[in-house]
Amino acid sequence: MPQQDFDVTVLLNYYAPYVSGLTETARVVAEGLAERGWKVAVVATRHEPGLPEQEIIGGVHVFRAPVLFKVGRGPVSPGFLTLARRIAVRSKALHLHLPMLEAGAIAAIAPRIPVVSTYHIDLWLAPSLTSRLQIAAVNLSARIALRRSSHVVVNSDDQAHHSLHWPSINSVPWSSIAAPCLDPRGGKPVYRDGDGHHVGFLGRIVPDKGIEFLIQAFRRAARPQDRLLLGGEHDTVAGGSNIARLHELVDGDPRIRFLGPLKRDETRDFYASIDTFALTSVAESFGIVQAEAMMCGLPVVGSDLPGGRVPVVETGFGILTRPRDVPGIAAALTDLRGFPAAQKRSLAEKARSLYSAESCIDRYAALFSRLSSRQTVDIRRALPMAVEE
Template sequence: MTQRTITHDVVMGLTYYSPYVSGLTEAARLVAEGLAARGKRVLVVATRHEAHLPAHEVLNGVEVRRTPVVARLGKGVISPTFPAVVARAARRSRVLNLHMPLLEAGAVALLSGSTPTVLTYQCDVSMQGTRLDRVQQRVMDLSSAAAMRRSDVVVPSSDDYAVHSRLRPAMEGRTRAIAPPCVDRRGGAPAFRDGAGPHVGFVGRIVEEKGLEFLVEGFRRLEDPTARLLIAGDHARVAGGSVVERVRAAVGADPRIRLLGFLPDDRLADLYASLDVFALPSVNSFEAFGIVQVEAMLAGVPSLASDIPGVRIPVQRTGFGVVVAPRDPDAVHRGLRDLTLDLSDRVDGARRTAELYGLERTLDEYDAVFESVARPGGR
């Protein structure tokens, strides 16, 4: 392949892309836009998960192509043309970057031929409900493992998550841990504060793996009538369905707890500025890091994180917060009590977090990994 046939520096493939919001899609978007701002030619191929979205557009310097969706299956969608479109673009790219879990990963890796491949492995799929769910999980694992064995580098969010992954054997010897990109959202106004009491916050999709009912139950055991719990996140447009009714049932009539709904990016700085503690009470391996907890920590807010692989790492590495047992309202209660009583060292905690998890550091590491395997190719 000659240099003249190379059309992109990086082709990214993933199921959902902006305007869909999740930790996986936001990580991909920030890397794509960050590299595009550095002069890289970046193409994202995703599914057209909403019919009104254009099949082709440019978003913040990133070329985006979307393939038609013919059906939905659990949290995923079926787009028959997706693997071929990604692979065709990959063969004209210096490097392919797949963001996983991705049902079609194995097929894309095979169809992409000799294109150098970097897999961003966000998390294991956790589908333990019906028999069909278990079959889907098995198929996803087989596809992911096949892609890993054909890849040049597998990028987990942390070594801790990689060694606890079900797919550790397939990725072993290929891993290069890089933290997901996290935005520094300091400087907001405390617009969400309601009184002088301690404010606890959560940001994320209102889905089962977030463990929100355990956060609500733990918070409600705080006796302080001035304490507040602010839960921000989408529950109307969530792949696989929301558990908002379960969360509302846990809230009951407690007037100290507010469900804020989806917050756009330009309101997150104000939310973080309103908080004394951030909580990430995740309950399973579908959560592997928690970008939002690090963004809160960057803004000077300590985190209460579940003791599960990957999620616990930012708090453990920085010492800025507490790690508690998952699915344990008593542990959540004790952690919140301790953190709301000790609000010292916020500036130093934010500094330590920035040293380890700044956005530019993540972009530098991705740029270096891509260049280490990419084939030559100019404009």
């Protein structure tokens, strides 16, 4: 174990190279702090066997615990808590990303260290034999972690007030910090196919993203020259993908194309290739991709969900529809074809000012600085059993 004292240790189940809204928030904030000279560690699980146990990514020290097996989205890693404890003892503050089954136990092992919990979303799982039990266990852990936290961060007030855990969030100091969005402008329209109106989705190909309803709506509303581009990972997503079901719904329609996972430069090209972005989720806490689309001047069809509707509500850059409402989504796709160009430019500037990564990192840095300055005990003495030289 390196003799390293960390300003902040970030704890979550999945970390880079895994990509989701939660992991991207954790990564962008962690790397942003590291770029400013902070010493940052991440403790996660080794969700893919080929990943190293330790490495440095973007200036961040990443430690991974082996995984025995997975239950749905949740990795089972007996060594995760031990590893978290070993790194926590060398840290001035902890940053938990919830929902996470181990969150309550982690918050309990560091009672004298400031704990910031970023609560992303109430857990949603597709119905199964074990999903209700998994949700109940994760919710219990979340309540414990939230109530033990020095401070709770949510993506928006809307998300917080509508959460199942609002009483726990409101029992401690809390604030809303919009998820960090990287400006994805500057790409080339390499995925464009003809002069029709191009609609795009980018994200994990999973049931909670509501892609099946987008496909049905597009096929209802689209003209022969229109296209639907679907980008995102489906082979290695936690909990499994619904890609087979989506191919059934596409039914060979040549206007609909699956792009697979896209690297950062490729996402710039993706945004440059479309005219409207669609995030028709059935569960969503913010939707970084829809805010990034707005930054590129793209109107959004979004879902009217607590938290997930915030970017459209705050900017006015799109149309909200009820989750699973295929006719409503189809109507919105049609209406946004004629979104005024001048309005696109002004609303894109508004989105960039509201959701920039730098603003998010500024606020986290101020929060950790304030909380850490209150820490007067010797952390190693506070948790002597955790020290393993």
